[in-house]
Amino acid sequence: MRDRLLIIDDGTTSTRAMLFAADGACLAIEQRELSQHYPRPGWVEHDAEQIWSLTLASARAAIGDAERVAAIGLANQRETVVFWSRRTGKALAPAIVWQDRRTAAHCQRLREEGREEEVQARTGLVLDPYFSASKIAWALEHWPQLAEAKADLCIGTVESWLVFRLTGGLHVTDATNASRTALMNIRDGGWDEGLLALWGVPRTALGEIVDCAGPIGRTSPELFGRPIAIAGMAGDQQAAAIGQACLQPGDVKATYGTGAFVLAHTGAEAPRSRHRLLSTVAWQLAGKRRYALEGSLFVAGGLVKWLRDELGLLATAAESETLARSVPDSGGVHVVPAHSGLGAPHWESEARGAVSGLTLATGRAHLVRAALEAMAHQTHDLMGAFAADGAPWTMLRIDGGMASNDWLAQDLADVLAIAVERPRQVETTALGAAMLAGLGCGMFASLEEAAAIRGEARRFEPAMAPAVREERLQGWRKALAAVLA
Helix, strand or coil, X not given: CCCEEEEEEECCCEEEEEEEECCCCEEEEEEEECCCECCCCCCCEECHHHHHHHHHHHXXXXXXXXXXXXXXXXXXXXXCEEEEECCCCCECCCEECCCCCCCHHHHHHHHHCCCHHHHHHHHCCCCCCCCHHHHHHHHHHHCHHHHHHHHHEEEEEHHHHHHHHHHCCCCXXXXXXXXXXXXXXXXXXXXXXXXXXXXXXXXXXXXXXXXCEEEEEECCHHHHCCCCEEEEEEEHHHHHHHHCCCCCCCCEEEEECCCEEEEEXXXXXXXXXXXXXXXXXXXXXXXXXXXXXXXXXXXXXXXXXXXXXXXXXXXXCCHHHHHHHCCCCCCCCEEECCECEECCCCCECCCCCEEECCCCXXXXXXXXXXXXXXXXXXXXXXXXXXXXXXXXXXXXXXXXXXXXXXXXXXXXHHHHCCEEEEECCCCHHHHHHHHHHHHHCCCCCCHHHHHHHHCCEEEECCCCCHHHHHHHHHHHHHHHHHHHC
């Protein structure tokens, strides 16, 4: 009986494979750390061959009895772009990671030329180094081996790279990932010739845009002992929204991973933001797209990692909750985590992180608490932008590694003044990929049926006094204004 789903969840700092039963029970997890490379300030790269080798090792370790696996589902860090040879299947250059800011000047020039409105109208995105197109344009200009490859060159986001290697040559991308490249027309769902010309990207190097669920491809027999259907794919944030059962307009989720990403389901019409949020494809099934508004924060869990690894203020990420609880407040300290620039709704790629309000009484716990408080402050800024765009929040579903912190979950409820809900399984990215793969192989009849595997959730209700909330937010606005200035 084939009643299991193998999920590959390729993130920014690690790649993991998870084996799910049909009822959503996680039967196995295998994870490998990915190396990030910083060749220059603001540059972030991955070794694409390492992504592949560690992904395959994780999948082989987690799969168990391959005969019982009905399908494979993929979720991936979005916007990160890979360059490889169609003939050999080998990477031709480093992968440029979504956090990379090397194209900031190029994007700024296009904004000054008045091109952002055109780009936003076609793609739902703003002009920012975050998205794949400017990374591709830079690589084609600066890495001669890519120009020399000509018709042999393949370009794709991480799921496209993995499918190519898993299948031995199938070059596709799903609609959610394609919608993050700034090369796809978000309304008709195809590569846009005008955008390809704007960025100088050859159409022949890009994969075919496909649905998020269905018969996408089959793995090479030698990888797992038999061919296995690849039946589900989505970018990590869209997968998390599906895993959170955000299936109706108005449903909102926030994932607190390396960065933080809020998606609000808006339905069958692509929304147009007036407050610098993003319009994105939530999923595509049978050629029909559903859409979402998105706000992206570049630094979330990455801030805790920085406190631990670079400053030595934490022994483990989990210690941050204990320290936050050890002091009654942050002592007036504010952290603005603009280490990779500021995302929505500010989109200031040249902004840099700052710590303000330090006194001789400031201790380690105050700094750590202020860093965690920054998550609620940034999310509050996003909530205001969503409301201004006609998508107010009445409840927020949270997930991701940081969401396991009870103090953070309660602080979000307190500062946002709405209920916050956290599912039992906070790794909803993998769960959403499992729902898609299960739908794609016929295990589930619909996403609504698949949503039953989400399980129970814990609810956090706001309990902060309005005056305390406003004092916190005033301090944040002052600290943020200094960074923006």
